[in-house]
Amino acid sequence: MSRQSIGIIMNGVTGRMGYRQHLVRSLLAIREQGGVELPDGTVLWPEPLLVGRDPQRVRAIAERHGLDRWTTSLPEALAEPDTQVYFDAQLTHVREKAILAAIDSGKHVYTEKPTADSLDGALRLARAARDAGIVHGVVQDKLFLPGLLKLRRLIEGDFFGRILSVRIDFGYWVFEGDWQPAQRPSWNYRAEDGGGIVLDMFPHWRYVLEHLIAPVESIYSHAVTHIPSRWDEQGRQYDATADDSAFAILELAGGVTAQISSSWAVRVNREELVQVQVDGVRGSAVAGLRNCRVQDRSMTPRPIWNPDIPSPHRFLDQWAEVPDNIDFDNGFKAEWEMFLRHAYQGEQFPYDLVDGAKGVQLAQIALESGRTGQRLAVPALEV
Missing domain, CATH: 3.40.50.720 (NAD(P)-binding Rossmann-like Domain)
Known part of the structure; x- marks a missing residue:
């Protein structure tokens, strides 16, 4: 050796x-x-x-x-x-x-x-x-998260059958910086310094969708700055010129629909800071940073909409954990x-610089979609 x-x-x-x-x-x-x-x-x-x-x-x-x-x-x-x-x-x-x-x-x-x-x-x-x-x-660290590695295992094992849709829910409350210090650096909220949640997070969503599910073909998005004023690391107030929240509907190859919610101005009511739900004909899965839960077609409950009585279902208890099977590293x-x-x-x-350019492309088109209010195509990238 x-x-x-x-x-x-x-x-x-x-x-x-x-x-x-x-x-x-x-x-x-x-x-x-x-x-x-x-x-x-x-x-x-x-x-x-x-x-x-x-x-x-x-x-x-x-x-x-x-x-x-x-x-x-x-x-x-x-x-x-x-x-x-x-x-x-x-x-x-x-x-x-x-x-x-x-x-x-x-x-x-x-x-x-x-x-x-x-x-x-x-x-x-x-x-x-x-x-x-x-x-x-x-x-492209998200691909190496234990939760998404388990999700990949399910996809490769054809657990879902035909995949119908994907839902990505990401975000948490980032304090403004006045009465509690912000958890993220101030440049993240200044467009002139390369900030913004679209440029930061949509490259992640591009590689997650493309490497796990299917290539992105079009996007309709809306980006907004919910918190217009923040305080930097020296306690100085500044104008937040970059978007801190973005919401999008994407069409993937094969007829798969994806919806994405990304926000630094949302309070968490889920088990993890990011969740990826995949729904297929034969089953569904919800993956987080470390865990992944599934519901097979044969175990899917039969809810009926009736707002006049309490629901008899405890929906979160009706999912099964995917086992680790291996030791996951950082x-x-x-x-x-x-x-x-x-x-x-x-x-x-x-996962090379061409893949990186695809992420920037999606962020750029998403911002343009938000400005124009249009659904825009995401063309194949020619290098």
Whole structure:
């Protein structure tokens, strides 16, 4: 067994997602488990090089975790010959320029989504990566959630028969920031900084629907800013210029209808922050972050509408849990391991920058649908 180091430039590691999910719960967790083992016995050992704008914060993170490589200069990091992968978790509006620089430096690229703040920008990245012949991937963490892995198992096992519809319900109340601190960064609510729930979440819904159910063919959507004024991390009031809630009806290939509700201004009355319900002729399932419950056709109750008497049904008790069957890892970590294997072996990653561009495309068309009040086609993407 031989150990092969793989240098990873981590840009944006001082942010919440970059630090918690990608550094601590993914790369450092991979190091704690002894690396990523390949079929031939080779063990990949990630060596992070941290990049951030604030030297004190980057240095503090490096020292906290016993890492000795950090910088505030992206060109300096890209010039390091022993770094093979560039990872980006920066703000959306600065991502495209940095990824293009990484591609020009010959690095493999793995990035958070959305990959750019416009479809033109996302396509530029996909084309540049294709022309450079690098391995490129986009974080699609929802596909690696235990609940959605169980849902995939049901789909692949033909549990549903013909799928009829999908319903995605996502969101929670994000405090305005005055009397209680907000749980999300203030830039999320400024359109000029790449904020907005459509640009943030619709790329997720695109890959979930396309990789689990069917490609999206059209969308009718409505986006709104429910909370017009918020307070930032310094306690300063600011105008929220980006949408914080969006609602959409989508047509998928094969006649499947999907409805999506996404909001940072809704109070949760469900078991998890996100639920995906799939209804088919032979059965239905409701998947969350970790759990998945099913109701088979033979076990479907027979309710009758009668508002004059209390319902005799306890509907939530009539669903069965899908068993774990396997031990599920952190979704971000699982995809990191997958990407590192592909990057080291020079193999095309299935969730690449083309897939990332599709997510930006859906967000852009959804916003246009909201502005025009029209149902719009989602054409096949030509790269």
